[in-house]
Amino acid sequence: MQTILITGAAGDVGTRMRRLLKGAYPRIRASDIRTPVDLAPGDDFIAAELSDYAQVEKIVAGVDGIVHLGGFSVEGPWETIHKSNIVGCYNLFEAAHRAGVKRVVFASSNHAVGFYPRDKKIGVDVTVRPDSRYGISKAFGEAVGAFYADKHGLRVTCLRIGNVGDAPLDKRRLSIWVKPEDLAQLIRIGLDHPDIRFEIFYGVSDNQASWWDNSNARRHGYKPQGKAEDFRAQAMAAQGKLPPDPVGDRYQGGTFCSAEYDADKRP
Ligand code: 15L
Numbered sequence: 001m002q003t004i005l006i007t008g009a010a011g012d013v014g015t016r017m018r019r020l021l022k023g024a025y026p027r028i029r030a031s032d033i034r035t036p037v038d039l040a041p042g043d044d045f046i047a048a049e050l051s052d053y054a055q056v057e058k059i060v061a062g063v064d065g066i067v068h069l070g071g072f073s074v075e076g077p078w079e080t081i082h083k084s085n086i087v088g089c090y091n092l093f094e095a096a097h098r099a100g101v102k103r104v105v106f107a108s109s110n111h112a113v114g115f116y117p118r119d120k121k122i123g124v125d126v127t128v129r130p131d132s133r134y135g136i137s138k139a140f141g142e143a144v145g146a147f148y149a150d151k152h153g154l155r156v157t158c159l160r161i162g163n164v165g166d167a168p169l170d171k172r173r174l175s176i177w178v179k180p181e182d183l184a185q186l187i188r189i190g191l192d193h194p195d196i197r198f199e200i201f202y203g204v205s206d207n208q209a210s211w212w213d214n215s216n217a218r219r220h221g222y223k224p225q226g227k228a229e230d231f232r233a234q235a236m237a238a239q240g241k242l243p244p245d246p247v248g249d250r251y252q253g254g255t256f257c258s259a260e261y262d263a264d265k266r267p
Helices: 012-021 053-060 078-099 133-152 171-176 180-192 215-219 228-239
Strands: 003-007 027-032 044-047 065-068 103-109 155-161 198-203
Touching: 003 012, 003 053, 012 027, 012 180, 053 078, 065 078, 065 180, 078 103, 078 133, 103 133, 103 180, 133 155, 133 198, 155 180, 171 228, 180 198, 198 215
Parallel strands: 003 027, 003 065, 027 044, 065 103, 103 155, 155 198
Antiparallel strands: none
């Protein structure tokens, strides 16, 4: 891996990953629709709208591996999700394949499986249960990744990311928090591990309250350092200030599940 492209490079996670991956690969190209505020002179940055195939072709040219963080990162109207996460994601994989890119690490999300209840521990082989249009788009991205891996030999890793941050923000995040350094470690496994064809890992730290069996990541050498329990007191204090959410509190996806929820009104 000589040249890596990071999409979504101006976002919070993209900015953290650019900093953490700096030096790990000889060249890092950044792309986003907006210019990162911390861009330094000489940094390789190409602005691109992912729904425009010609622009995507330009950013993938000459790269060996892609960390695809780009797209819309929360729930939104279908038009937005469709443009950024369906068309944009397909364009990214198609252009990567045509350009001879070797590997893609795709930022999937816990929301692809958000409607699993919190009392069920799930692995990476469960049926997707998206909790939102955003979650549907992440399940779609995993399917696109599997297709390009199986049909065209792209090496693809999908990371079902929990919540990236300096510390878990509330009770739910005590289960799904991922320390940025741990996420960077997972990305490097996706970019470097010799045995990867198509894999799904959970983007989660070593959390005692985790709902996910992440043994597939550990089999590939993942050694998470973060432990959400170290922050339990502050996360529970923050939780105490949140309104009750009977549906969200039942499912792993939290408020993504309770938003627009009306399943209980059907006979
Ligand atoms: C995600 O997938 C989002 O990108 C992030 O903004 C958080 O909402 C996170 O999930 C979460 O579930 O906390």
